[in-house]
Amino acid sequence: MMLLAVLSGFLLAFAVPALRRMAGQRIGWLLALLPASLTVYFASLIPSISDGQTLLLKNQWMPGLGISLDFMVDGLSLVFALLISGIGTFILIYAGSYLKGHRDLGRFYVIMLSFMASMLGLVLSDNLIAFFVFWELTSITSYMLIGFNHEDEEARKCALQGLFITAGGGLVLMAGLILLGFITGSYSFTEILASDLRIHEHGFYTAATVCILIGAFTKSAQVPFHFWLPNAMAAPTPVSAYLHSATMVKAGIYLMARLNPSMGGDALWSSSLMLFGAATMLTGAYLAFSSTDIKKVLAYSTVMALGTLTMLIGVGTELAITAFICFLLAHSLYKGSLFMLAGALDHETGTKDITKMGGLRQSMPLTAAITCLAALSLAGLPPLFGFVAKELMLDSLLKAPLWSTGLLVMAVASAILVVAVAGLVAIKPFFGEVRRTPKQPHEAPFAMLVGPAVLSLLALIFGVVPFVPASVVLDAAVSNVYGSSVQTALALWHGVNVPLMLSGASLLIGSLLFYKWGRLQPNLYAINTAGSRVGPEAGYFRFMLGITQVADWQTRLLQNGVLGIYLLILVLVTFGLTGYTLLTRHGFELDFDFSDGYFYEFGIALLLVASTLFACATKSRLGSVASVGVTGFGVALTFIHFSAPDLGITQLLVETLTVILLVLVLFKLPSFVNLSSPWERYRDLAVAVFAGIVMTQLILAAMDIRFFDSISSYYIENSSELAYGKNIVNVILVDFRQLDTLGEIFVLGLAAIGVYSMIKLRAEDQKRP
Amino acid sequence: MRSSSLILNTAALAIVPLQLMFSVFLLLRGHDEPGGGFIGGLVAASAFVLYAFSFGARSTLRLLRVSPRDILAAGLLFALASTIPALLSGQPLLTAHWWQFPLPGETYLKLSTVLIFDIGVYLTVLGTLMTFVISLMEVRE
Numbered sequence: 001m002m003l004l005a006v007l008s009g010f011l012l013a014f015a016v017p018a019l020r021r022m023a024g025q026r027i028g029w030l031l032a033l034l035p036a037s038l039t040v041y042f043a044s045l046i047p048s049i050s051d052g053q054t055l056l057l058k059n060q061w062m063p064g065l066g067i068s069l070d071f072m073v074d075g076l077s078l079v080f081a082l083l084i085s086g087i088g089t090f091i092l093i094y095a096g097s098y099l100k101g102h103r104d105l106g107r108f109y110v111i112m113l114s115f116m117a118s119m120l121g122l123v124l125s126d127n128l129i130a131f132f133v134f135w136e137l138t139s140i141t142s143y144m145l146i147g148f149n150h151e152d153e154e155a156r157k158c159a160l161q162g163l164f165i166t167a168g169g170g171l172v173l174m175a176g177l178i179l180l181g182f183i184t185g186s187y188s189f190t191e192i193l194a195s196d197l198r199i200h201e202h203g204f205y206t207a208a209t210v211c212i213l214i215g216a217f218t219k220s221a222q223v224p225f226h227f228w229l230p231n232a233m234a235a236p237t238p239v240s241a242y243l244h245s246a247t248m249v250k251a252g253i254y255l256m257a258r259l260n261p262s263m264g265g266d267a268l269w270s271s272s273l274m275l276f277g278a279a280t281m282l283t284g285a286y287l288a289f290s291s292t293d294i295k296k297v298l299a300y301s302t303v304m305a306l307g308t309l310t311m312l313i314g315v316g317t318e319l320a321i322t323a324f325i326c327f328l329l330a331h332s333l334y335k336g337s338l339f340m341l342a343g344a345l346d347h348e349t350g351t352k353d354i355t356k357m358g359g360l361r362q363s364m365p366l367t368a369a370i371t372c373l374a375a376l377s378l379a380g381l382p383p384l385f386g387f388v389a390k391e392l393m394l395d396s397l398l399k400a401p402l403w404s405t406g407l408l409v410m411a412v413a414s415a416i417l418v419v420a421v422a423g424l425v426a427i428k429p430f431f432g433e434v435r436r437t438p439k440q441p442h443e444a445p446f447a448m449l450v451g452p453a454v455l456s457l458l459a460l461i462f463g464v465v466p467f468v469p470a471s472v473v474l475d476a477a478v479s480n481v482y483g484s485s486v487q488t489a490l491a492l493w494h495g496v497n498v499p500l501m502l503s504g505a506s507l508l509i510g511s512l513l514f515y516k517w518g519r520l521q522p523n524l525y526a527i528n529t530a531g532s533r534v535g536p537e538a539g540y541f542r543f544m545l546g547i548t549q550v551a552d553w554q555t556r557l558l559q560n561g562v563l564g565i566y567l568l569i570l571v572l573v574t575f576g577l578t579g580y581t582l583l584t585r586h587g588f589e590l591d592f593d594f595s596d597g598y599f600y601e602f603g604i605a606l607l608l609v610a611s612t613l614f615a616c617a618t619k620s621r622l623g624s625v626a627s628v629g630v631t632g633f634g635v636a637l638t639f640i641h642f643s644a645p646d647l648g649i650t651q652l653l654v655e656t657l658t659v660i661l662l663v664l665v666l667f668k669l670p671s672f673v674n675l676s677s678p679w680e681r682y683r684d685l686a687v688a689v690f691a692g693i694v695m696t697q698l699i700l701a702a703m704d705i706r707f708f709d710s711i712s713s714y715y716i717e718n719s720s721e722l723a724y725g726k727n728i729v730n731v732i733l734v735d736f737r738q739l740d741t742l743g744e745i746f747v748l749g750l751a752a753i754g755v756y757s758m759i760k761l762r763a764e765d766q767k768r769p
Numbered sequence: 770m771r772s773s774s775l776i777l778n779t780a781a782l783a784i785v786p787l788q789l790m791f792s793v794f795l796l797l798r799g800h801d802e803p804g805g806g807f808i809g810g811l812v813a814a815s816a817f818v819l820y821a822f823s824f825g826a827r828s829t830l831r832l833l834r835v836s837p838r839d840i841l842a843a844g845l846l847f848a849l850a851s852t853i854p855a856l857l858s859g860q861p862l863l864t865a866h867w868w869q870f871p872l873p874g875e876t877y878l879k880l881s882t883v884l885i886f887d888i889g890v891y892l893t894v895l896g897t898l899m900t901f902v903i904s905l906m907e908v909r910e
Contacts, residue, residue, distance in 0.1 A: 730887075
């Protein structure tokens with residue numbers, strides 16, 4: 001059942017093209033049935049986990065490699081699963097209206113459903129490797145969704161940037177997960193969490209922590225990797241609302257929360273989380289305040305939220321973890337909602353620039369009302385759930401065991417900025433004087449408002465009665481992250497205390513900042529532009545440029561198009577390495593024993609040597625080809641002489657056909673000119689002689705040394721019994737080692753296609769004037 | 770390119786069919802005696818190359834009836850098809866299957882997936898070489 005629940009998104013994605021033809025414009029509503037029913041299914045699991053239990057559902061995947069599709073359901077993963085499926089429902093409905101009539105709507109839904117399935121797999125996987133597979137799947141689907149408008153160069157660039165950062169971090173994460181599996185001896189989250197192993201004392205602990213944190217930081221857009229997230233706003237708004245605020249960017253947060261009971265409690269873990277989290281929080285809040293594009297404002301405030309979440313895990317007290325879970329839920333609710341509303345604004349007015357919007361509440365009253373509700377939660381005002389979360393955060397920072405004052409100052413500073421940002425999002429576009437927008441504004445359609453409305457109302461309800469979601473699922477989630485059972489006592493009103501006063505102060509200063517925004521913003525923008533030249537994004541571009549330069553340099557060095565050089569390098573490397581190994585392991589052999597040779601064997605050998613020498617010395621191409629052919633026939637003679645008729649026949653035929661092919665090619669070549677200098681010729685001679693000596697020594701050594709019994713006796717004994725054939729060569733080719741042959745004939749086929757296209761394409765090029 | 774030598778043309782007409790028959794003979798007897806799909810394919814290819822040298826690439830294509838690349842593809846398909854019986858019966862991939870049919874007299878007709886595979890090798894080799902030769906010759910024409 002769980003397997004089906006997770007993978008159903010992939011299955012439905014296959015059906016999208018057919019459904020689109022059937023359902024037409026209503027496809028959004030139709031597809032939303034899947035996440036809606038998934039939400040119901042996950043909700044039905046609540047009773048069994050709310051008392052702190054963990055459900056484990058085992059499925060085999062690759063048992064030989066210890067990789068399974070086991071799913072674990074506990075408070076933490078269930079909160080995420082509910083968010084993914086619940087918000088996903090509204091996003092699918094919303095997208096149907098937002099991208100109405102878009103030519104690639106089908107493709108959009110295919111990727112979107114695949115993403116949803118991957119994300120569910122990510123938060124529910126118990127196996128580290130399966131978790132990683134889903135992790136990368138979300139990176140790839142995110143890439144395809146950011147670059148959804150693939151004809152736009154900017155969108156492609158941003159998509160690639162997001163992919164490089166998240167997938168690059170993913171590679172580091174894989175190393176970290178493998179190290180973790182190595183330390184704990186298990187690739188299962190539940191087993192790692194249940195074991196009382198002292199991970200911190202293991203020699204690999206630091207390496208594993210650093211790797212896992214880099215993976216989580218890149219995915220969750222922590223400083224200094226934060227720049228990809230605002231650029232990901234090139235995606236259509238439903239994508240930004242879903243992937244880049246509510247779900248995917250929280251994958252890194254999920255991983256840190258998941259591993260916190262095992263890896264947390266250590267100075268490295270908590271200090272780096274607090275440091276990077278707080279830095280990200282403040283950077284995000286500041287950049288959000290200084291942007292004018294409404295989607296960028298929201299994106300930077302998402303960066304702020306992600307930083308806050310990371311910091312709270314780092315603080316790690318019971319109170320901080322409670323604040324973490326509440327903030328997570330509150331943020332997903334209001335940010336998903338705000339993004340959808342921003343998309344509605346963009347859709348109806350034709351601009352994303354908030355300086356160009358104003359007084360829209362007359363034409364879009366419903367949108368305005370819902371935006372205000374969601375923005376209240378963003379600003380952390382009562383009676384919304386955002387207020388509960390913010391109070392808890394401030395309270396937990398007050399009581400933080402380490403760096404309490406510093407973190408608190410940064411948190412209050414970013415709270416001030418966020419209040420101003422909330423004003424930018426809710427007040428700036430809807431109130432004040434009416435401004436002319438590129439499109440005549442209308443109220444957004446129902447499908448685009450239902451999602452934000454429900455999410456904002458949920459934020460309101462959870463704010464008024466915070467103990468309800470807490471007792472249902474949040475307590476269990478807090479316990480999972482904290483590592484032992486926690487009973488939270490969430491309430492809207494805690495009386496007049498320090499956090500409340502800090503909130504009040506930040507509200508006041510934030511309002512003032514918002515009031516002055518029109519004058520402050522251009523200056524801040526100028527500072528940001530100047531600063532971006534040395535920022536992490538500039539570093540990213542320099543890095544990418546460096547990669548292409550290195551590639552350029554090594555291509556010119558190693559693949560310069562001169563066939564002779566290629567051969568020279570190949571031969572030198574191969575025979576240099578073999579010769580070195582041979583010399584050190586076996587030694588040089590000089591005593592040749594010719595006593596048991598017959599005179600005709602010497603004849604064959606003489607023929608071989610003579611024809612080879614002639615092939616090298618002659619100035620006629622045809623003569624050279626013919627004498628190489630003679631060499632081949634000599635080899636065939638050798639085969640036949642040592643009773644390998646099959647090889648002999650094959651060699652003869654191949655030799656004949658090779659000569660024919662070479663002759664055909666020869667007619668195309670320009671006449672023979674001596675291009676190489678004497679020095680080059682002696683160099684080539686030296687290399688050839690060297691290769692010949694090494695090869696001779698190798699063969700002599702191979703006849704001397706027998707590390708193990710030859711396998712040919714097995715073939716001789718079993719050929720007719722097991723494979724019903726008496727010709728051992730053929731039996732080996734088509735039965736014992738059939739897989740090799742299968743591979744070889746495919747190589748043959750590829751070679752034929754390569755030659756064909758090379759000749760044909762050239763021929764057609766030449767026909768053109 | 771086509772040869773103007775009367776001797777070569779006449780000889781080719783006589784030799785090519787014999788050589789083709791010989792290639793099939795080599796293919797079929799390959800499991801017990803020297804021969805097999807690879808050698809058979811080479812012999813067949815050299816038969817067609819002989820024909821091509823005498824009568825030109827275009828008439829060789831007419832004689833073949835199908836493009837060499839299709840022969841090549843058919844060969845690969847044959848080789849892949851030979852793996853299916855093992856798959857269907859749940860054995861490891863490429864496990865050989867044999868079917869023996871009694872014939873009048875003391876003989877048996879031995880059919881097997883191995884033979885199908887060998888036919889695949891034969892066709893692949895033939896198709897590859899003919900692709901090489903025909904496209905090289907066409908450039909010259």
